[in-house]
Amino acid sequence: MAFARIDLSGTLGAIAFLTLLASFAAADEPTLESxxxxxxxxxxxxxxxxxxxxxxxxxxxxxxxxPMPTASLIKLPIMIESYRQAEEKKIDLGEMLTLKQSDKVPGSGILTDHFSAGAKFPLVDAIHLMIVYSDNTATNLVLDKIGIGSTAAFMEKLGYPNTKAHSKVFRRDTSVFPERSKKFGLGSTxxxxxxxxxxxxxxxxxxxxxxxxxxxxxxxxxxxxxxxxxxxxxxxxxxxxxxxxxxxxxxxxxxxxxxxxxxxxxxxxxxxxxxxxxxxxxxxxxxxxxxxxxxxxxxxxxxxxxxx
The missing domain is CATH 3.40.710.10 (DD-peptidase/beta-lactamase superfamily)
Structure with missing residues (x-):
């Protein structure tokens, strides 16, 4: 087998040699898939x-x-729909919410265990708690304002037909997509x-x-x-x-x-x-x-x- 002979003398030869080494290194570099x-x-x-x-x-x-279950990942599209409604003046992110004992649900977050009934805070803070601490009680307060089915409707309009919030958290009885709730739980995407x-x-x-x-x-x-x-x-x-x-x-x-x-x-x-x-x-x-x-x-x- 014959091999090409590379003249390594001079600047051009050095460049050719370095280029050859770089090509070998690139060929050996693992891909994202691998x-x-x-x-x-x-x-x-x-x-x-x-x-x-x-x-x-x-x-x-x-x-x-x-299509897969989202668990609390669906709170991201819920946030997007909340900001859409705020942009269209359907809701006010500064509106003060009052936490009731009946609003509290288990699971992730801080409202249920660390806030007393009667606590007041703006809607935008509920959205922040929903995203940062995945607060389930805050999520339900947000859904009360924007409507459970609105997230799926806006996602479909944007071209995301599989992205749907099904119900309030720990409130399967509120599901607007009962069959999807049985299969995927809180949300799907x-x-x-x-x-x-x-x-x-x-x-x-x-x-x-x-x-x-x-x-x-x-x-x-x-x-x-x-x-x-x-x-x-x-x-x-x-x-x-x-x-x-x-x-x-x-x-x-x-x-x-x-x-x-x-x-x-x-x-x-x-x-x-x-x-x-x-x-x-x-x-x-x-x-x-x-x-x-x-x-x-x-x-x-x-x-x-x-x-x-």
């Missing part, structure tokens, strides 16, 4: 993943169009629809630029440390929302990487590991996917490979 597929295939449960670099367009999709929503939010296209930025501010304060942020540097900027029930763990949002913002959605269901601990398999998959995404897109924009 990094993610083993993690997904090792998970004992159903998985749906969608990832898109919003700068280069490079993406990874896995069962991205399968697809990974593909979630990253499209995240992309529109990042671009300032949801409701208005001002509303989009306000919503991103809520999402940047999300306090779930067990999913996307777990293996990332502490100063990583992430705007995201998560969800957890016994058999489903979900997360979606925008991770700021070296190449720019990347929209990521990880959804799991029928998980064998149903433990309520930080290291359960669903949480860990969300965290591992976020780490792979951050490392894969860590290069500066000028050094990034061309989009595939």
């Amino acid at each position: 990094r993610l597929k083993p993690l997904i295939q090792a998970h004992k449960g159903k998985v749906s993943v969608a990832i898109k670099n919003l700068e280069t367009g490079e993406s990874f999709l896995y069962h991205e169009d399968d 697809t990974a593909a629809e979630m990253i499209r929503l995240c992309e529109s939010l990042q671009k300032g296209e949801l409701v208005s630029k001002e509303a989009s930025e306000a919503m991103l501010k809520h999402l940047r304060a999300c306090d779930d440390k067990d999913k996307f942020p777990r293996f990332l540097p502490p100063d990583t900027k992430i705007a995201f929302k998560t969800g957890s029930v016994d058999s489903s763990k979900t997360a979606a949002g925008i991770i700021e990487c070296g190449q720019g913002p990347v929209a990521v959605c990880v959804m799991t269901d029928e998980n064998e590991d149903k433990r309520w601990v930080a290291d359960n398999a669903g949480n860990r998959l969300c965290a591992e996917v976020a780490r792979v995404v951050f490392e894969h897109f860590k290069k500066d924009k000028e050094d990034a490979p061309a989009s595939k």
Whole structure:
């Protein structure tokens, strides 16, 4: 077998040699798919993943169009519908709400255990609690103002027919989609629809630029440390929302990487590991996917490979 002989003398020879080495290194560099597929295939449960670099367009999709249970991830679309109604003057984000004992429901959040009946706060604070602490009582207060079916109606108008809030939290009797509630619980969506929503939010296209930025501010304060942020540097900027029930763990949002913002959605269901601990398999998959995404897109924009 004959090999091409490269003249290494002079500047041009050195450049040719370095170019050759770079091509070999690029060929050996693992792809996003080769990094993610083993993690997904090792998970004992159903998985749906969608990832898109919003700068280069490079993406990874896995069962991205399968409708999945959202758990509390549906609170992100509920927030979007709330800001739409506020923009159209149907609701007032400054309206003062009064917490009643009958409003309190169990699960995540702080209102039920730490606020007394009769406490007053503006609607925008209920939205903030809904996103940051995934507060279930706050979510129901928001739904009382915007209407349970309104989120699904607006999502369908935007082109997201699978994204639906079904009922109030821990109030299955309020479901406006009874059959979907039986199958998916609180809400449903697809990974593909979630990253499209995240992309529109990042671009300032949801409701208005001002509303989009306000919503991103809520999402940047999300306090779930067990999913996307777990293996990332502490100063990583992430705007995201998560969800957890016994058999489903979900997360979606925008991770700021070296190449720019990347929209990521990880959804799991029928998980064998149903433990309520930080290291359960669903949480860990969300965290591992976020780490792979951050490392894969860590290069500066000028050094990034061309989009595939």
